[in-house]
Amino acid sequence: xxxxxxxxxxxxxxxxxxxxxxxxxxxxxxxxxxxxxxxxxxxxxxxxxxxxxxxxxxxxxxxxxxxxxxxxxxxxxxxxxxxxxxxxxxxxxxxxxxxxxxxxxxxxxxxxxxxxxxxxxxxxxxxxxxxxxxxxxxxxxxxxxxxxxxxxxxxxxxxxxxxxxxxxxxxxxxxxxxxxxxxxxxxxxxxxxxxxxxxxxxxxxxxxxxxxxxxxxxxxxxxxxxxxxxxxxxxxxxxxxxxxxxxxxxxxxxxxxxxxxxxxxxxxxxxxxxxxxxxxxxxxxxxxxxxxxxxxxxxxxxxxxxxxxxxxxxxxxxxxxxxxxxxxxxxxxxxxxxxxxxxxxxxxxxxxxxxxxxxxxxxxxxxxxxxxxxxxxxxxxxxxxxxxxxxxxxxxxxxxxxxxxxxxxxxxxxxxxxxxxxxxxxxxxxxxxxxxxxxxxxxxxxxxxxxxxxxxxxxxxxxxxxxxxxxxxxxxx
Amino acid sequence: xxxxxxxxxxxxxxxxxxxxxxxxxxxxxxxxxxxxxxxxxxxxxxxxxxxxxxxxxxxxxxxxxxxxxxxxxxxxxxxxxxxxxxxxxxxxxxxxxxxxxxxxxxxxxxxxxxxxxxxxxxxxxxxxxxxxxxxxxxxxxxxxxxxxxxxxxxxxxxxxxxxxxxxxxxxxxxxxxxxxxxxxxxxxxxxxxxxxxxxxxxxxxxxxxxxxxxxxxxxxxxxxxxxxxxxxxxxxxxxxxxxxxxxxxxxxxxxxxxxxxxx
Numbered sequence: 001x002x003x004x005x006x007x008x009x010x011x012x013x014x015x016x017x018x019x020x021x022x023x024x025x026x027x028x029x030x031x032x033x034x035x036x037x038x039x040x041x042x043x044x045x046x047x048x049x050x051x052x053x054x055x056x057x058x059x060x061x062x063x064x065x066x067x068x069x070x071x072x073x074x075x076x077x078x079x080x081x082x083x084x085x086x087x088x089x090x091x092x093x094x095x096x097x098x099x100x101x102x103x104x105x106x107x108x109x110x111x112x113x114x115x116x117x118x119x120x121x122x123x124x125x126x127x128x129x130x131x132x133x134x135x136x137x138x139x140x141x142x143x144x145x146x147x148x149x150x151x152x153x154x155x156x157x158x159x160x161x162x163x164x165x166x167x168x169x170x171x172x173x174x175x176x177x178x179x180x181x182x183x184x185x186x187x188x189x190x191x192x193x194x195x196x197x198x199x200x201x202x203x204x205x206x207x208x209x210x211x212x213x214x215x216x217x218x219x220x221x222x223x224x225x226x227x228x229x230x231x232x233x234x235x236x237x238x239x240x241x242x243x244x245x246x247x248x249x250x251x252x253x254x255x256x257x258x259x260x261x262x263x264x265x266x267x268x269x270x271x272x273x274x275x276x277x278x279x280x281x282x283x284x285x286x287x288x289x290x291x292x293x294x295x296x297x298x299x300x301x302x303x304x305x306x307x308x309x310x311x312x313x314x315x316x317x318x319x320x321x322x323x324x325x326x327x328x329x330x331x332x333x334x335x336x337x338x339x340x341x342x343x344x345x346x347x348x349x350x351x352x353x354x355x356x357x358x359x360x361x362x363x364x365x366x367x368x369x370x371x372x373x374x375x376x377x378x379x380x381x382x383x384x385x386x387x388x389x390x391x392x393x394x395x396x397x398x399x400x401x402x403x404x405x406x407x408x409x410x411x412x413x414x415x416x417x418x419x420x421x422x423x424x425x426x427x428x429x430x431x432x433x434x435x436x437x438x439x440x441x442x443x444x445x446x447x448x449x450x451x452x453x454x455x456x457x458x459x460x461x462x463x464x465x466x467x468x469x470x471x472x473x474x475x476x477x
Numbered sequence: 478x479x480x481x482x483x484x485x486x487x488x489x490x491x492x493x494x495x496x497x498x499x500x501x502x503x504x505x506x507x508x509x510x511x512x513x514x515x516x517x518x519x520x521x522x523x524x525x526x527x528x529x530x531x532x533x534x535x536x537x538x539x540x541x542x543x544x545x546x547x548x549x550x551x552x553x554x555x556x557x558x559x560x561x562x563x564x565x566x567x568x569x570x571x572x573x574x575x576x577x578x579x580x581x582x583x584x585x586x587x588x589x590x591x592x593x594x595x596x597x598x599x600x601x602x603x604x605x606x607x608x609x610x611x612x613x614x615x616x617x618x619x620x621x622x623x624x625x626x627x628x629x630x631x632x633x634x635x636x637x638x639x640x641x642x643x644x645x646x647x648x649x650x651x652x653x654x655x656x657x658x659x660x661x662x663x664x665x666x667x668x669x670x671x672x673x674x675x676x677x678x679x680x681x682x683x684x685x686x687x688x689x690x691x692x693x694x695x696x697x698x699x700x701x702x703x704x705x706x707x708x709x710x711x712x713x714x715x716x717x718x719x720x721x722x723x724x725x726x727x728x729x730x731x732x733x734x735x736x737x738x739x740x
Contacts, residue, residue: 325607326560326586333588333599341589345572345582357572362586372573372582377679377707380546380578382571407536414669417678446679450667451536451543474571476682477542477667 115191140166217293245270379474528638624658
């Protein structure tokens with residue numbers, strides 16, 4: 001049951017309810033009047049979408065090219081994979097038996113084009129297989145609604161007496177296009193294979209894909225570690241043979257009950273060393289619940305780049321290169337702590353001090369930004385949130401403070417430098433939002449004990465409505 | 478006869494040193510370039526292939542600004558030889574500031590660990606990596622086991638570790654660990670700077686540094702100045718820290734009147 005424009009209506013009906021004459025889109029009040037003992041449940045579109053995604057992930061075992069057709073369909077691109085099952089019919093049979101085992105109601109069909117398959121699944125015979133180039137014969141007897149048109153369009157087409165797609169296909173194209181719009185023509189051409197259609201695959205198809213299927217399901221942790229190494233070796237052998245390396249590896253365990261669990265590791269430099277990759281996966285294998293067993297494991301490589309063939313060094317260990325020492329360390333830390341916790345500071349051209357350093361990936365190329373000027377002193381520790389400073393005494397409006405209290409301690413300033421006035425980056429804001437009084441005056445001060453601080457003042461003296469405020473932004477040490 | 482005795486003694490000393498080294502090769506040392514400091518350190522400089530502890534007085538236990546600046550200055554000659562990994566728990570280390578002190582940011586990899594145990598294990602991992610010369614970590618306390626593990630990791634590749642004692646989020650101090658496996662323990666505090674005559678503003682940063690513990694050396698206290706900080710022409714190859722004065726008693730050091738500190 002769902003609510004559309006404040007009207008509660010049925011969004012889907014069970015076969016039993018359909019037999020009683022109920023249909024999707026019917027008002028809830030009407031349905032309850034017809035069948036008073038009707039059991040209804042609130043529709044959960046998010047949960048449905050998540051379940052469809054899970055199903056799409058599961059279908060990767062059949063083909064890497066899986067596209068989700070919301071709200072309730074899936075396209076599998078089985079070009080070039082059906083021979084693994086011994087032909088389309090055998091593949092469809094296997095697909096059906098596995099889905100049936102999971103207790104999911106479904107319909108499926110195989111055709112040359114996504115449009116034809118869509119039509120055959122929804123309006124044709126379940127499990128039909130259109131031979132190559134033969135979809136026109138299957139489509140001819142289906143209603144125009146099977147063309148994935150807007151409901152008004154197909155209703156209008158039917159009103160004109162065109163009840164079969166075959167009739168439409170025989171019509172002259174130009175008047176039909178003028179009458180029903182270009183969209184209707186496109187859909188017709190897509191279904192008949194006269195026009196190409198792009199599917200949005202859940203995962204972009206990658207040619208770097210390896211798959212291992214087991215005769216007996218596995219579940220022991222050491223077996224999972226071993227098959228990880230095996231599938232990595234299988235994929236990496238191909239990568240290495242073509243001198244390619246990948247930055248991201250995705251390992252997917254397919255359980256007997258149809259759930260697929262994916263793990264990902266990233267490398268800072270493209271690589272294809274199966275032992276290293278298996279080691280990066282090893283600590284994450286604990287998070288995989290094998291359930292009743294795992295029957296298929298797949299691994300895909302993403303962000304594949306050509307690497308120049310390097311010869312293994314004879315004098316390894318004497319003068320280590322980045323690839324040998326540092327890159328594996330960064331990979332280990334990144335995969336353990338998360339990519340946002342391992343970084344190299346990279347300069348950013350910004351006036352705001354806190355924005356002047358960005359976190360860059362350790363081996364990323366440094367951008368075009370100018371390096372920091374070492375002659376403008378910047379603190380060793382910069383607080384993410386400036387801390388308030390109280391009891392500030394300054395002689396004249398632009399003078400540095402003579403004393404201040406920070407973290408409950410009074411500091412008497414002995415020497416000071418400043419102000420360094422840092423204004424708003426007005427060229428980044430809309431012209432109406434720019435204000436000239438948005439500025440900070442930074443002072444570098446040293447107290448009697450020698451502590452060096454970076455303080456700033458927001459606002460100007462003499463502004464009664466907004467008295468200036470002082471903040472502690474960093475420490476020089 | 479005395480020659481014979483001296484020869485025997487030298488041989489004995491070498492034997493003891495070999496036993497203490499535990500089979501690892503001598504990793505060398507990093508001299509400060511001033512005999513008044515180097516004479517107090519074993520081997521005439523900061524021992525490499527070991528780990529060192531750096532603390533700060535008072536509020537520095539939480540902020541650890543002066544110890545961080547002092548460490549950054551001390552490891553500068555090492556950064557020229559390889560990568561520096563800085564492991565912290567609070568990500569307030571500001572690379573532009575370190576660049577101003579002379580530590581090149583393109584040599585520095587920063588890692589933010591989630592807790593202390595993780596920080597120590599990341600340190601250990603980094604210490605035993607090829608291509609890393611220096612690992613700086615920030616942790617509150619290191620017990621004997623963790624210290625020993627750090628030491629073993631240092632010995633694997635001759636990497637040098639620096640541990641800044643810090644309680645980054647404040648709170649109650651944990652009970653002090655009994656001993657320590659560190660080669661040296663330093664305490665670094667900011668000291669009032671002295672601008673050149675006729676100039677105003679702040680002078681080059683000064684640090685009141687004391688060597689509190691040192692295996693095979695003698696403790697001492699000094700007033701050091703980072704003479705080339707925030708200066709473009711800062712590549713004359715000498716150690717970035719310059720000795721200004723020797724301090725008699727490290728407890729009194731920050732409270733000394735300034736004219737007494739001037740060299």
